Amino acid sequence: MKSLNEFESFFEKEMMPDLRLLDKRRKVIVRRSMMVVLFSVLALLLLVVVYMNFGKADGQDSNILWFIIAGVLIVVGGIIAGSVWARDKTFYTDFKTQVVERIVTFISPDLTYEPKNHIGSDSFQRSRIFLKNVDRYNGDDMVQGKIDKTQVWFSEVKAEYKNTTTDSKGRTKTTWHTIFKGMFFIADFNKHFQTSTVVLPNRLGKGFLASFFNKMNLARREKHVRLEDPDFNKHFVVYGEDQIEARYVLSTSLMQRITEFKEKHPNPLYISFVNSFLYVAIAYNKNLFEPSYFKKLTRFSLVKEFFEEIQLAVSIVEELNLNNRIWTKQ
Amino acid sequence: MEGSVVLLIVLGVFALFVILGYNRLVGLRNTVDKAFASIDAMAKKRYDLIPNLVATVSKYMEHERGTLTDITEMRAKAVSGNLSDNEKVDLDNKISRAMGGIMVAVENYPDLKANQNFLQLQGSLNEIEEQLSAARRAYNSAVTDYNNACQMFPSNVFAMMFNFKTRRLFEITEVERQNVDVKSLFG
Numbered sequence A: 001m002k003s004l005n006e007f008e009s010f011f012e013k014e015m016m017p018d019l020r021l022l023d024k025r026r027k028v029i030v031r032r033s034m035m036v037v038l039f040s041v042l043a044l045l046l047l048v049v050v051y052m053n054f055g056k057a058d059g060q061d062s063n064i065l066w067f068i069i070a071g072v073l074i075v076v077g078g079i080i081a082g083s084v085w086a087r088d089k090t091f092y093t094d095f096k097t098q099v100v101e102r103i104v105t106f107i108s109p110d111l112t113y114e115p116k117n118h119i120g121s122d123s124f125q126r127s128r129i130f131l132k133n134v135d136r137y138n139g140d141d142m143v144q145g146k147i148d149k150t151q152v153w154f155s156e157v158k159a160e161y162k163n164t165t166t167d168s169k170g171r172t173k174t175t176w177h178t179i180f181k182g183m184f185f186i187a188d189f190n191k192h193f194q195t196s197t198v199v200l201p202n203r204l205g206k207g208f209l210a211s212f213f214n215k216m217n218l219a220r221r222e223k224h225v226r227l228e229d230p231d232f233n234k235h236f237v238v239y240g241e242d243q244i245e246a247r248y249v250l251s252t253s254l255m256q257r258i259t260e261f262k263e264k265h266p267n268p269l270y271i272s273f274v275n276s277f278l279y280v281a282i283a284y285n286k287n288l289f290e291p292s293y294f295k296k297l298t299r300f301s302l303v304k305e306f307f308e309e310i311q312l313a314v315s316i317v318e319e320l321n322l323n324n325r326i327w328t329k330q
Numbered sequence B: 001m002e003g004s005v006v007l008l009i010v011l012g013v014f015a016l017f018v019i020l021g022y023n024r025l026v027g028l029r030n031t032v033d034k035a036f037a038s039i040d041a042m043a044k045k046r047y048d049l050i051p052n053l054v055a056t057v058s059k060y061m062e063h064e065r066g067t068l069t070d071i072t073e074m075r076a077k078a079v080s081g082n083l084s085d086n087e088k089v090d091l092d093n094k095i096s097r098a099m100g101g102i103m104v105a106v107e108n109y110p111d112l113k114a115n116q117n118f119l120q121l122q123g124s125l126n127e128i129e130e131q132l133s134a135a136r137r138a139y140n141s142a143v144t145d146y147n148n149a150c151q152m153f154p155s156n157v158f159a160m161m162f163n164f165k166t167r168r169l170f171e172i173t174e175v176e177r178q179n180v181d182v183k184s185l186f187g
Helices: A004-053 A057-107 A121-126 A208-215 A230-235 A243-249 A252-264 A300-319 B002-058 B065-079 B085-108 B110-114 B116-151 B155-161 B174-186
Strands: A111-114 A136-147 A150-166 A172-188 A196-201 A223-225 A236-240 A269-274 A277-283
Touching: A004 A057, A004 A300, A057 A111, A057 A136, A057 A300, A121 A150, A121 A172, A136 A300, A150 A300, A172 A300, A196 A243, A223 A243, A230 A236, A230 A252, A236 A243, A243 B002, A243 B116, A252 A269, A252 A300, A277 A300, B002 B065, B002 B085, B002 B116, B002 B155, B065 B085, B085 B110, B085 B116, B110 B116, B116 B155
Parallel strands: none
Antiparallel strands: A111 A136, A136 A150, A150 A172, A172 A277, A196 A236, A196 A269, A223 A236, A269 A277
């Protein structure tokens, strides 16, 4: 595991030159975008003047002049907008290959990064974490590779479902709702098992009513599994197809490790174990690995954030001790 | 006339209550029995591995011959059947302890530690140990549910009426805690 200090010196030495160049491009894009906005506003103002003067006898000549100037402004603005777009098109991809990819390979040379690829929706649904039918699914920033003995895959994903309503006048309205947005992580688990076990955030807390409603989850084929670790139960509620296999997978030490992981990272955490694979979904409100145009790229805090987000996914392997292959599965 | 209808309804509701309460207790007790049976099944799986383990290990281990014969004898006794539940648990604990001892002794035999056959056996044993512990935890959880029903109102009334007795939890023995250490030694 690479430390933040190691990363900082890597950032200073290896990444700075590229980041400076990217930052120059960012500044040009921002400056030109501002000009486009300015020109459009001016052209609009002129057109308003032309409109107000229209029909007045003494204003005809100046009207034509204003009209021409407005036209020129629009054309020039359009050209600048086109050039911004041409630069912008490659800006994000260049940023990702020059910055994010290098962070990934810095963390481990065994990992590969594909900015436009993502975890497939079939894997997402196989995890059995979210049972809602997915109508729209996309993502990016796929990382895959081996961490010591454990094969991992992770990417940013966003899954949504559609809600179509028809009002009394027969008009249909479609709204989209997010099922999950954030980091989706898959790893080859270190034990063999056949059934599915799902660990979900305990939204209801403790108490009689909470445990009653947690117990009755009618939507799932998995049954409630009552585990003995009170700290773990405070954060999570578990459903499994097989009571014994659920406990085989969630050993007392793994429950402790998951609790510790959760206490370090406050984002909503969903975990499932299906067919000898581990699935982890960590919800985020923002887009991952995408810089803002209005902030300097050469700040350490920006890349530090990306580094920590990737490191968080990679750390799952160590924190949950997946490289501990003392069972028959190698 | 009216009074007898009311009485009939009250009796009917009461009978329904008794039936539901009784069935729930039976269901819980069956879950407990099933959980105990799966502990037994896992223990058998472990017994099946013992001859293999002894055969692989005995070539290397000279000083532990005594322990190995002990294990073989205990296994023979365990698979012969006709043991009460308590005796089964006792014997199982003894076997666990003896096997833990062998696994620690392996440290002294570098050749054995490199033996592919042995490593595979060790993997299987670790797996069964973990499954056994999972089965015991499942059993404890089932017993807790059952005991709660036997002791909490109103189901305790039916438990008394139909003679449902509380069961004992599996205590995590000293041996088992030790086993966890052994595992981490070889991790």
